[in-house]
Amino acid sequence: MLTILGRKNSSNVQKLLWLCGEAGIPFQREDYGGPFGKTKDPAYLAKNPNALVPTIDDDGFVLWESNAIMRYLATKHGAEKLYPSELKRRADVERWLDWSLGTLSPAITPMFLGLYRTPEPQRDKAAIEASRLKTADAVRILDAELAKHPYVSGDSFTLADIACGIFAGYRWFNFPIERPDFPNTKAWYERLAQRAAFKEHVMIGIT
Numbered sequence: 326m327l328t329i330l331g332r333k334n335s336s337n338v339q340k341l342l343w344l345c346g347e348a349g350i351p352f353q354r355e356d357y358g359g360p361f362g363k364t365k366d367p368a369y370l371a372k373n374p375n376a377l378v379p380t381i382d383d384d385g386f387v388l389w390e391s392n393a394i395m396r397y398l399a400t401k402h403g404a405e406k407l408y409p410s411e412l413k414r415r416a417d418v419e420r421w422l423d424w425s426l427g428t429l430s431p432a433i434t435p436m437f438l439g440l441y442r443t444p445e446p447q448r449d450k451a452a453i454e455a456s457r458l459k460t461a462d463a464v465r466i467l468d469a470e471l472a473k474h475p476y477v478s479g480d481s482f483t484l485a486d487i488a489c490g491i492f493a494g495y496r497w498f499n500f501p502i503e504r505p506d507f508p509n510t511k512a513w514y515e516r517l518a519q520r521a522a523f524k525e526h527v528m529i530g531i532t
């Protein structure tokens with residue numbers, strides 16, 4: 326049995342829960358991280374020396390780093406549509422997976438930490454604003470791509486939508502901030518919001 330270690334309100338844990346929902350992968354989940362702590366316990370650190378969530382334990386095979394875990398699970402379960410094997414289709418999905426970790430997530434994270442993890446009087450408003458502008462720059466890139474096709478990596482839903490959808494979809498459109506008009510990204514987010522696994526695992530409030 327696949328065990329996902331990580332709290333369900335973590336964006337990076339949600340990627341795995343959403344993927345499991347989409348691909349029909351059975352799993353159990355244990356709370357780690359945030360208020361549940363335990364990530365600095367020796368037993369957890371032996372599995373994930375970053376002291377971050379998620380980590381998986383798949384019948385003894387331990388792996389951390391959410392996008393790597395998505396690739397592993399999609400490949401193991403033959404989720405060809407979500408993670409196409411054809412070279413150029415795959416390269417395109419990989420590009421967005423890397424972009425989500427290298428550009429999108431670092432852009433939006435300071436805004437998330439400022440708005441949701443810091444009491445109002447202690448907030449660094451300049452850092453929140455810088456993060457808002459950086460995220461808008463990233464979403465602008467996505468918006469141009471989504472003008473060409475309905476999903477991030479083409480005409481069908483893939484891991485690229487999962488990696489980007491929590492940040493540029495649910496969080497970006499629900500943060501209490503001003504947003505430039507990004508009609509293609511908005512329409513994509515509304516398409517994601519029709520999906521049962523997105524509703525169940527991502528649209529649960531931002532906490």
Ligand SMILES: N[C@@H](CCC(=O)N[C@@H](CS)C(=O)NCC(=O)O)C(=O)O
Pocket residue numbers: 335336337338357358359364376377378379389390391392426
């Ligand atoms: N690059 C890592 C980032 C993991 C990460 O930053 N996880 C956050 C939650 S989204 C975390 O563990 N925060 C500390 C905690 O929850 O205790 C991944 O994608 O798995």
